[in-house]
Amino acid sequence: MPDFILTPITALGHATPEVDIIGPWTITERADVALASLAVRRGRLGDLQAAAAGAGVPLPAAGAAAQGMPYSSFWMTPEMWMVEAPFASHEDIRAHLLPAFGDAASITEQTDAWVRFDLAGADLPRLFERLCNFDLAKAPAGAATRTVMEHLGCYLIKRTDSLVTVYGPRSSAQSLHHALVVAAQSVL
Amino acid sequence: MIIHHPILGPRDAQEFVYLGDASLIGRPDGLTASIEDFHNYTYLRDNPAGAHRELWYHEQGDRSWLVVTRNTLTHEILQVELARDVARAEGRSK
Amino acid sequence: MSQSNRISGGLIDRSRTLRFHFDGLPYLGHPGDTLASALLANGVRLMGRSFKYHRPRGPISAGSEEPNALVELRSGARQEPNTRATVAELFDGLTAQSQTRWPSLKFDALAINDRFNSFLTAGFYYKTFMWPASFWEKVYEPIIRRAAGLGSLTKLEDPDSYDKGFLHCDILIIGAGPAGLSAALTAGRSGARVILADEDFRMGGRLNAETFELGDQAGFVWADAAVAELSSLPNVRLMTRTTVVGAFDHGIYGAVERVSDHLIEPAPGKPRQTFWRIYSQRAILTGGATERPIAFENNDRPGIMLAGSLRAYANRWGVAVGERTAIFTNNDDGLRTARDLQAKGVDVVAVIDSRDGGELLPGIRHLRGAEVIDSAGRLGLSSITVRHANGKTEVIKATALGVSGGWNPNVNITSHHRSRPIWRDDIAAFVPGSGEIANLSVAGAAAGTLSTHGALVTGDEVARTALASLGLTATAANLPKAEDAPVRITPMWYVKGSNRAWIDPQNDVTVKDIKLAHQENFTSVEHLKRYTTLGMATDQGKTSNVLGLAVMAGLTGKSIPDTGTTVYRPPYTPVALGALGGRGRGQEFKPFRLTPSHKWAQEQGAVFVEVGYWLRTQWLPKAGETTWRQSVDREVLATRKSVGICDVTTLGKIDIQGTDAGAFLDKVYANTFSTLAVGKCRYGLMLREDGMVFDDGTTARMGQNEYVTTTTTANAVTVFRHLEFCRQVLWPDMDVQLISTTEAWAQFSVAGPNARKLLQKVVDQDISDAAFPYMGAGNITVGGLRARLFRISFSGELAYEIAVPTRYGDAMIRKLMEAGAEFDAVVYGTEALGVMRIEKGHVAGNELNGTSTALNMGLGKMVSRKKDSIGMVLSQREGMTRDDGLRLVGVKPVNPAAELKAGSHFLKTGVAAKAENDDGWLTSLVYSPHLGHYIALGYLKDGSNRIGEKMRAVNLLAGTDTEIEIVSPHFIDPEGERLRA
Amino acid sequence: MRYSGFRILKEALTGHKGWGHAWRDPEPQASYDYIIIGGGGHGLATAYYLAKEFKQARIAVLEKGYLGGGNVGRNTTIIRSNYLLDGNEPFYEFSLKLWEGLEQDFNYNAMVSQRGIINLIHTDAARDAATRRGNAMILNGADAELLNRDQVRAMYPFLNFDNARFPIKGALMQRRGGTVRHDAVAWGYARGADGLGVDLIQNCEVTGMRIENGKILGVETSRGFIGAKKVGVAVAGSSSKVMAHAGMRLPMESHVLQAFVSEGLKPLIDGVMTFGAGHFYVSQSDKGGLVFGGDIDGYNSYAQRGNLPVVEDVIEGGMALMPMIGRARLLRTWGGIMDMSMDGSPIIDKTHIDGLYFNGGWCYGGFKATPASGWCFAHLLAKDEPHVTAKAYRFDRFLKGLMIDEKGQGAQPNLH
Secondary structure: OOOOOOOOOOOOOOOOOOEEEEOOEEEEEEOOEEEEEEEEOOOOHHHHHHHHHHHOOOOOOOOEEEOOOOOEEEEEEOOEEEEEEEHHHHOOHHHHHHHHHHHHEEEEEOHHHEEEEEEEOOOHHHHHOOOOOOOOOOOOOOEEEEEEEOOEEEEEEEEEOOEEEEEEEHHHHHHHHHHHHHHHHHHO | OEEEEOOOEEEEHHHOEEEEEHHHHOOOOOOOOOHHHHHHHHHOEOOOOOEEEEEEEOOOOOOOEEEEEEEOOOOOEEEEEEHHHHHHHOOOOO | OOOOOEOOOOOOOOOOOEEEEEOOEEEEEOOOOEHHHHHHHOOOOOOEEOOOOOOEEOOOOOOOOOOOOEEEEOOHHHOEEEEEOOOOEOOOOEEEEEOOOOEOOOOEHHHHHHHOOOOOOOOHHHHOOOOOOOHHHHHHHHHHHHHOOOEOOOOOOOOOOEEEEEEEEEEEEEOOOHHHHHHHHHHHHOOOOEEEEOOOOOOOHHHHHOOOEEOOEEHHHHHHHHHHHHHOOOOEEEEOOEEEEEEOHHHEEEEEEOOOOOOOOOOOOOOOEEEEEEEEEEEEEOOOEEEOOOEOEOOOOOOEEEHHHHHHHHHOOOEOOOOEEEEEEOEHHHHHHHHHHHHOOOEEEEEEEOOOOOOOOOOOOEEEOOEEEEEEOOOOOOEEEEEOOOOOEEEEEOOEEEEEOOEEEOOHHHHOOOOOOEEEOOOOEEEOOOOOOOOEEEOHHHHOOOOHHHHHHHHHHHHHHHHHHOOOOOOOOOOOOOOOOOOOEOOOOEOOOOOOEEEEOOOOEEHHHHHHHHHOOOOOHHHHHHHHOOOOOOOOOOOOHHHHHHHHHHHHOOOHHHHOOOOOOOOOOOEEHHHHHOOOOHHHOOOOEEOOOHHHHHHOOOEEEEEOOEEEEEEOOOOOOOOHHHHHHHHHHHHHHOOEEEEOOOOEEEEEEOOOHHHHHHHHOOOOOOOOOOOEEEEEEEEOOOOOEEEEEEEEEEEOOEEEEEEOOOOHHHHHHHHHHHHHHHOOOOOOEEEEOOOOEEEEEEEOOOHHHHHHOOEOOOOOOOOOOOOEEEEEEEOOEEEEEEOOOOOOOOEEEEEEEHHHHHHHHHHHHHHHHHHOOEEOOHHHHHHHHHHHOOOOOOOOOOOOOOOOOOOHHHOOOOOOOOOOOHHHOHHHOOOOOEEEEEEEEOOOOOOOOOOOEEEOOOOOOOHHHOOEEEEEEEEEOOOOEEEEEEEEEOHHHOOOOEEEEEEOOOOEEEEEEEEOOOOOOOOOHHHHO | OOOOHHHHHHHHHOOOOOOOOOOOOOOOOOEEEEEEEOOOHHHHHHHHHHHHOOOOOOEEEEOOOOOOOOHHHOOOOEEOOOOOOOOOHHHHHHHHHHHHHHHHHHOOOOOOEOOOEEEEEOOHHHHHHHHHHHHHHHHOOOOOEEEEHHHHHHHOOOOOOOOOOOOOOEEEEEOOOEEOOHHHHHHHHHHHHHHOOOEEEOOOOEEEEEEEOOEEEEEEEOOEEEEEEEEEEOOOOOHHHHHHOOOOOEOEEEEEEEEEEEEEEOOOOOOEEEOOOOOOEEEEOOOOEEEEEEEEEEEEOOOOOOOHHHHHHHHHHHHHHOHHHHHOEEEEEEEEEEEEEOOOOOEEEEOOOEOEEEEEOOHHHHHHHHHHHHHHHHHHHHHOOOOHHHOOOOOOHHHHOOOOOOOOOOOOHHHO
């Protein structure tokens, strides 16, 4: 058995995540989250809900996200959620979830399909109105939506008025990051 | 345009990909239908000037396929349904 | 230079002085000035030349409807042609040049055209320049093109950046005049989310240009107070310098905000302009009205302008356009101008009033029943000729003439959905048609309510209605008392005469041109516009369309509405292309997609190629290699000799799970997957319903109810969309769940005789042929890390694809290269990949062109008739199953040294290069270092029966004609021994 | 009356009193030998050639609005014959040859201007495809050249060569391509047809077809019934609506295509160019406006107007290709209704109804096709057999699997 370990890099290509502070806003790359999609097998919603309750996986309604420990999640599409968990404890998140859900769910690892940026600070709507058509000001905390930024399909989660998470396609991490920074400097 | 997604509410049509006439739901069965059946299904359209039932895919959203009833003269949208529900109602299953 | 025409008052900041240049000469102005008001203050009336006759032109307006005073603003790369001096906000250091003239504005050589005006009538060019035919491009057109055009671009890249954005509101209010402010106050106080946008840099609209009072304060003071209150409301967003340019479907409006146009250049990081997409629940148009002229002979001289604009220059900007001013009117508003000017101490020499009755102005020479029939003054007005009611004519010295033919409501935006305005005789103007634009209502002058009182009241009313429809309640409005003068107008469109009377001053469309159009039966309003170019100028006919219609109506004897209306199209005023383009320029035109090995490849000096949004390694030059071929040949040979590694992450990966996953795949693929054993993969062919090949790739069965499908890089998105359609719409009850994992896994192809040896060093499991046979697939580990292994080959060699979570991809490529050192492992790019797949005879993009069937590709047997699958039935149509149809073949030059070109067509030897002899074409071409000559794939008629035939590959573009031999598309290892090794 | 420079001279000196009507406004007769439905470019050209080339008489053109009010009056004025497939290229090359002699033929200056068209190439695969296309063009008697990057740069140095997301690698050029003053085409054909005795009847909408025992007898119109031996339909954009009167469903959808023009500018762009990495094509009119366009909006529409996403997408493409246009301004946008057919190619064919003929499905190709479309449709109407260059444009090609799919998009009209 080979005796080596592979060392990961972040989506922006560094050993450690990048943090940018622009005016009132902090843009933080997050590499410490494991992701898996959780989809209901046909006719198994009840079983899945029961299993989720047991495993402590929240199943928020359409357009919403729910925080928990260790599992948080947000709604993706009918009968499918994205489950978030701490990378340190749940890197192989699918292996953690499979036993709980058995054949009631289709579970797929999504951790590295995405790059995550957390944007923190006051007056975030003023920033996001340059980035996407989502009405952030009107949305309640806990709102989660798919939207387009810089031609990229992203997930946007309004954690609080002063904290927004953006998940974008990992391969375009640099383009998305550039768009966030340029917008912040422009609105600043 | 704004499409009122049955689950997600108003969404900019730019998030969607357009396919065409909702008659595309009614695909014939390949083991029994004739070439002419498939020709009519694949190629012929009513193309009305007025109410038009059409398929839109929320590609930059929740990936739902929708059946949108839209007036092609005014672009007014009269009804939006989940295509899966419509398909089942039209008797499609497996 | 002194501001000779500056008078007292106005909303300008006289405490500060701004320097600017026009045509190289220095002038002074004040904050609050526009370029036009400042030039007029400096006694400059001549600001441009007309398009066709190059007649001297000055501003006729004080707003965005200006057709004449167009200049090139700024210089160098920021030069901005056709900028309306009447809305260009003055800033210190502004420079502008006049345009459409040579060599100078005062002396313009092309003014000669004016002498030949009797030849240059409407549409004259349709009747001549036809002989000889070749002269059009060679002689006539180049002259016309050089003479045409307005301002010029420098051809330098625009150095400024532009933003885009999205805004949401309950109520969008377009225009911040009395009606707009009234509506905004009512809506804002109710708590609704309101956006109030105005194109001006100062809100208030006409209130800034009038002297009458609202309540007991000056109009502009009331406006300032209203703006102050609105800006104190958190639910109201005030947007000055913001023009709403178009009404689109379902409450979406486009608006351009001129963020930095009033600065000498944008602040660092800031955009010049921002284009907003505004999502509104309700919209209220309070865009006011635009005055229109009366046509008379030589009515186009600098100094002749719309009366209301003359008034605006005096009241808002403290400018008297002329020392001696006359007014020509057919309505009471012209009298208001005379009164205001006189109150300002301007010498009003006469008011020529085409009406007989009505109020008589005190203390002013008020000539009723009179007409202005001509004017004089080469570069600017010096006198007018008046015909009195008794028929006597008199020349009156005047340097400014204000003309008022009545006011047209600004209906433009209401017709953006092609609804037609309605004629109202009482105000002799068109008003908005019954709302074809859902949830848009109109108030104030834009709706034909032309008094200030009416504007305030209707603005409030319309806002209340909008609020009510949104379930919001309005508080009582406390509207100030305001003038409520009725519209008193006796329509009078043009003064009859034999010489030219201008209707569209920029395009030089005169009454005579409209008469000619009528004479030639171009009487439909659309024909009139297109034949004479009426209303086609940069102002889109804001001041000329109704006048032109009225003249045509007079000629046809029809009423104006029966003659027609004009439908305005977006944008309301022209929009900088940069603003509509936003940030999507240069490298930012589209986002990049980077592969997991990108960082490593960059360090190695790889050459990258765009593949969709992806950047892939095209080849990886080694020291001493001077041509790309050297690198690619080395990569190919090293791989075939030992082992090569290629990042194949860009291939689409779709995770397909569910108890019906296998049955689902049987529906969407032409071949069968339900029978595939767990732990195995199989090549699949996906058809469109029309029977053409859509996509191909391998699918692996990772578990009983779990498959991983790969798509081509190009089709990853469309295939996923298609699968969702099949899953949700065609077979809604199948138990199938889909999700893309394209980016989740960094996937590398490891190919070549030593592929297994190399991989065995990094994977934790036994991957001997027995343990992991050809077409095997499974979950393994790499140094304990979860990974996936597929034994598949695109190159024809013993090959695997190994995948690790993407964040480990960088480490993985480094690990593979380290482990491969002893085998001289190379990384190969897309070029070498292409060489090897063609040597092996695999189809790719150039063959998967959307018009090829499985049969064309020699894969007809893959289409199972035993089951229903997408495209199965239509692939059997007679035209697609002909024996002599196109077939995929291999091609090699008869002379091994000969070169070929992809895109060449196949012809038999000895036949003429004509379409009827066209036997097919060469799809993909590479040099095979393995075989030592060029090889190619192509589609050839009846190809499978023509193996061994000698024919020609003809490239008429390069004049080459090369003898080729048709061969099997499998150039190496046709039996596939290597990949099973 | 014959138009000429001398005529203009004479009229200028005599107050332009001699110019007569460009065409009459006749009352419809009770019946005709030929009725052409649609007074747009194709309908007018059909009537003109029927009378002039095929020596037919008793012809009427019925137009629901004003002459030339359809797509011939709302397009981007480009002519070219740079098609790939055998079904198309001979036809469009025939059309281009007709353009080249058109003005002298109908004595009207439509400003046919062959300033050249280039299709930019950004990838090696695109160059392969352009090479195949260029060869197909030459094999069909058209002209084509493959330009390298430097040749393109010499022609248009202001394109984004040095900071492009998708580098310009060359171009396929057709020097005989160019532009035409679109309205003048309709007017020239109208005047020409009128002069040959064709009745051009405006404001006459067809509301029904009288068909008995599988034969057409005439059409119901807003101005009453008009009998006809043969009826030809050339109403691209409204084809499905009109053919529904004959109970036919067509292999096409109607879509809105937006077009754009900038404010007038001094000469910048001599020829026509299309961007290969974005949805943008442009030329500059003789008047100085940049005339440009891109893709259709993509959803079925008869509204003759579009929406913002396409406006922004097209202009983004323009800015990516030539960032020097940023300070020019968009003056006007408009929309035309396209017959988007199922394979992106048109239909000129008989129907199953005796005496009823159809011409439509032009997608983007309608304007440049005008002369050949008129000629070939007139040929079919007069001789009951297809013109040699239009024989592939049949209804039944979809049933037989003989699609003419230049883009390879299949039965997806909004992608053609």
